[in-house]
Amino acid sequence: DAKTTQPNSMESNEEEPVHLPCNHSTISGTDYIHWYRQLPSQGPEYVIHGLTSNVNNRMASLAIAEDRKSSTLILHRATLRDAAVYYCILRDVYTGGFKTIFGAGTRLFVKA
Amino acid sequence: GAVVSQHPSRVICKSGTSVKIECRSLDFQATTMFWYRQFPKQSLMLMATSNEGSKATYEQGVEKDKFLINHASLTLSTLTVTSAHPEDSSFYICGGQVNEKLFFGSGTQLSVL
Numbered sequence: 575d576a577k578t579t580q581p582n583s584m585e586s587n588e589e590e591p592v593h594l595p596c597n598h599s600t601i602s603g604t605d606y607i608h609w610y611r612q613l614p615s616q617g618p619e620y621v622i623h624g625l626t627s628n629v630n631n632r633m634a635s636l637a638i639a640e641d642r643k644s645s646t647l648i649l650h651r652a653t654l655r656d657a658a659v660y661y662c663i664l665r666d667v668y669t670g671g672f673k674t675i676f677g678a679g680t681r682l683f684v685k686a
Numbered sequence: 687g688a689v690v691s692q693h694p695s696r697v698i699c700k701s702g703t704s705v706k707i708e709c710r711s712l713d714f715q716a717t718t719m720f721w722y723r724q725f726p727k728q729s730l731m732l733m734a735t736s737n738e739g740s741k742a743t744y745e746q747g748v749e750k751d752k753f754l755i756n757h758a759s760l761t762l763s764t765l766t767v768t769s770a771h772p773e774d775s776s777f778y779i780c781g782g783q784v785n786e787k788l789f790f791g792s793g794t795q796l797s798v799l
Contacts, residue, residue, distance in 0.1 A: 659729075661729070673735050679729060
């Protein structure tokens with residue numbers, strides 16, 4: 575699986591938008607870009623995923639660069655409950671038995 | 687989203703005993719389940735992939751005889767930590783896949799005394 579690079583931590587104020595970046599310069603054509611988040615003492619939670627086009631859902635938006643070598647998870651209005659570790663992951667559904675390798679992720683701190 | 691139920695959420699055991707962790711897919715059939723281990727302040731580390739009706743695939747460095755995985759049905763996968771020792775104390779997480787998405791259990795905190 576291709577690797578991803580994320581900042582170790584980021585800080586945001588409550589009610590403000592948050593842009594979480596992810597670099598994946600070695601992404602292959604069949605890699606989907608997935609984002610998961612993990613709240614303290616919980617299993618990871620699916621946030622969003624995409625292949626080439628930007629994606630929106632009730633939780634967040636995913637902006638994918640035209641060359642697909644980077645992406646940004648956008649939380650439109652951060653709340654205290656969004657404080658978590660966010661993982662950007664590449665998943666090639668045609669190889670590797672679908673196994674998913676997690677990187678270090680970005681720890682998001684949200685200030686009231 | 688799909689629901690994965692993991693039990694127990696927390697277990698404390700004596701060194702040398704075995705502990706079984708159950709992972710159930712409540713509303714989907716899981717032909718594959720993933721088992722991860724997570725130490726404090728670290729990321730998830732993939733231990734093994736369990737496959738319904740066949741042997742699990744273990745990641746390099748993970749002892750098959752120590753971490754026994756059984757996936758006998760499409761809704762249940764189990765991880766048994768045999769002869770547990772304090773260094774096995776960790777947060778264990780299971781996950782299944784629905785379409786392209788992964789869904790995870792709430793994790794099991796294992797403490798070995």
